[in-house]
Amino acid sequence: MxxxxxxxxxxxxxxxxxxxxxxxxxxxxxxxxxxxxxxxxxxxxxxxxxxxxxxxxxxxxxxxxxxxxxxxxxxxxxxxxxxxxxxxxxxxxxxxxxxxxxxxxxxxxxxxxxxxxxxxxxxxxxxxxxxKEDGLGDLYEGLLEKTTSEKKSKAGQYFTPRPLIDCIVRLVKPQPGEVIQDPAAGTGGFLIASDTYIKAHTDNLYQLEAARAAFQRERAYVGSEFVRDTYRLCLMNLLLHGIDSMIQPDDSLEAAGEALGKAELVLTNPPFNRFPTTTNRADFSITAAARKGPMPFVEHVVRALQPGGRAAIVVPDPVLYDDDTGRRLRSWMMELCDVHTILRLPTGIFYAQGVKTNVLFLTRGRSDRGNTQAVWVYDLRANMPAFGKTRPLTTDVFKEFESAFGDDPYGKAARVDTGEQGRFRCFTREEIKARDDSLELAWLRGAVEDPEDELTEPEDIAAAILGHLKNALEEIEGLTEAIEPRGAETIEATA
Incomplete structure (x- = not known):
């Protein structure tokens, strides 16, 4: 803010x-x-x-x-x-x-x-x-952000840290006329940051002709938020930032998700935990019978993108390495999309959800085969301090990553592999295949073995412990599902 x-x-x-x-x-x-x-x-x-x-x-x-x-x-x-x-x-x-x-x-x-x-x-x-000089939207958003520091409210589960949102938006460069979608909108952070970026580059839309300016205010932003109270906060937040688009109070992993339509840009941080119910989408194949959670949202993002469209999605670590559905999802995604960049996020950003996280940057291909030729990985987790109440996340944390990413929103700027001692490396598609399509690509080992050892605030420590317990439960549930009998499964290579 x-x-x-x-x-x-x-x-x-x-x-x-x-x-x-x-x-x-x-x-x-x-x-x-x-x-x-x-x-x-x-x-x-x-x-x-x-x-x-x-x-x-x-x-x-x-x-x-x-x-x-x-x-x-x-x-x-x-x-x-x-x-x-x-x-x-x-x-x-x-x-x-x-x-x-x-x-x-x-x-x-x-x-x-x-x-x-x-x-x-x-x-x-x-x-x-x-x-009003500061902006009424900023006033309201300040109140929303205030709740993220109050663990008792558990409101933090709905918020993506503003420095991370702004970093992502600067890299993907939203453009006037694009349909921008968030299927798990929360309080609207990604949509508002995109609108702010576009307004900053169009003199608050005054450089656009009337019809295009109206599109930006009324139809450019689409999305869903299933939790009623959060949906209410989102609409209020959008309206106070000059956005009249109506997002929907729906579950994107139900039929309403397909009705969101196609988009040139998808930005989202979906729920990290898995829910007891399964997805109910006629257009899904890879995660059709999977429990609702981050993997089905990845399938939604891929299917929601127009050919040539781009996306950034925050995902927990298991999406990168899980076998079975996870492996099939990654293989399918890399066929249809150019998964050009992965950002391994620092520890402590999402303690409320109890997982370590990453950002996947991808572009939907114009063909349905072989779109990922190489994946660049930036490790912002190894040898980094843990973030929490005593060490808040700031924009400066992402400066070197943004420089390494480059100016091309499709990840095609000239890049430098910094080698095994650096933070930015390139892995070919062949190397990833040799890892059974695992995208858990980590190489740095250093003095800071576990940043959580540096935590001092009781709330941060308790949240970290809770996170490990949640991870353990997820792994147990995944193992149970893996050993249950199931029919033959096939990989769909087209959408």
């Missing part, structure tokens, strides 16, 4: 800190961090519509000023009625569809009029002039 105003975002940070501190006062009333973020979403949305002159999206009786002018029990009752009316899905209330989507099934966790009055007063007293 970075402010655009002359204060460099200081006002935004101050407002976020002030609003977040109010949560401490509500803890005794049973309001969790997650509930508090939802509550702020409902209230801030009303106020921000007033500040941005977009109150035409909602009927006059349910606008911010009406709520602010009431007091006591009457204010709380009016607030509850407002949530109900704005979330009315019958379409009879004159509420814009995106507003209905945000407020569908919305309920307040506030039971005391004094608690609501405190939040309304705090929001009203915000320095909105300075906040």
């Amino acid at each position: 970075s402010g655009n105003g002359s204060n460099g975002g200081r006002t935004t940070r101050d407002i976020v800190a002030k609003l977040w501190k109010l949560c401490d006062n509500l803890q005794g009333g049973g309001v969790s961090y997650k509930d508090y973020v939802n509550e702020l979403t409902y209230l801030l949305f009303l106020k921000m519509l007033e500040e941005t002159n977009r109150e035409d999206l909602i009927p006059a009786p349910y606008r911010w000023r009406k709520l602010y002018e009431k007091a006591g029990e009457e204010q709380l009752l009016h607030y509850r009625r407002t949530l109900l009316e704005l979330g009315d899905t019958t379409g009879k209330r004159g509420v814009a569809p995106i507003v209905v989507a945000i407020y569908t099934d919305a309920k307040t966790a506030l039971n005391k009029p004094v608690d609501l009055a405190g939040l309304v007063k705090a929001i009203e007293e915000i320095d909105w002039f300075s906040a």
Whole structure:
């Protein structure tokens, strides 16, 4: 998050800190961090519509000023009625569809009029002039990012670190006119970063003709987010960043995922854990009977790409080395796509999910055979410190990788293999075949055997232990599935 105003975002940070501190006062009333973020979403949305002159999206009786002018029990009752009316899905209330989507099934966790009055007063007293200079989207996103540091809320599972998102977007270079998709959108980080990048290179879209600018605002971004509360936060986040695209509240591993259509660019960080249910996609073959999780999302990404389209997907380590379905998926992917770059991410970025992670950069081929000729791997994990509460991830961590990756978003810039002592190496397709198509390509060994040994914060240590336990359970479940009887399986080489 970075402010655009002359204060460099200081006002935004101050407002976020002030609003977040109010949560401490509500803890005794049973309001969790997650509930508090939802509550702020409902209230801030009303106020921000007033500040941005977009109150035409909602009927006059349910606008911010009406709520602010009431007091006591009457204010709380009016607030509850407002949530109900704005979330009315019958379409009879004159509420814009995106507003209905945000407020569908919305309920307040506030039971005391004094608690609501405190939040309304705090929001009203915000320095909105300075906040608008920084950007209202940045203000809201600051609140979302704040939740990532609160382990109690478990909200971190929905967030990809902003420095990583920005690094990926700078490398893949989203372009005006492209359909950009995220099938596991979370709070919209990849879509918003792509939009920010495009606006920065088009003078906030003013360099585009009217029809192209409208496309960017209304149709360029597509995606799904299955978790209802996260979906609500995503829509709010998109709207406050000037994006009117409606992502869907669907599971991309069901039929609705195919309905997302094709895209020139897919950016996503899907859930890392595997779920008890299996995929239900008529167009799937490799992971058709697999449990929902990262591997089916990889198949979705490959199938969602237009020929020549590019993607970056965050995946846990097992996707790179698992046998059976994992091996077939990688072989199929390397036939259809040019898997040109893998970034091995540092330890500690995704402790909430309990796995070590990577970013796959790939381009969908224009033919269905032999698209991967070589894979470049950048090891940003070996001999690196663990990241956590005491050592936050920053943009500087990725500078050398971005330089090595080069300026070509398709991974075709001139590159240098730094050898066994360096971080960037090239592996030919033949070398990968000799490894039974495993993409677990690690070579560095150094003084820092386990960065987790350097962790000092109890929360970081506990999260690391939890991560190892989750990994162990995944491996046991995978072994169990591997020894169960199953019919003959075939590899589909075309999509």
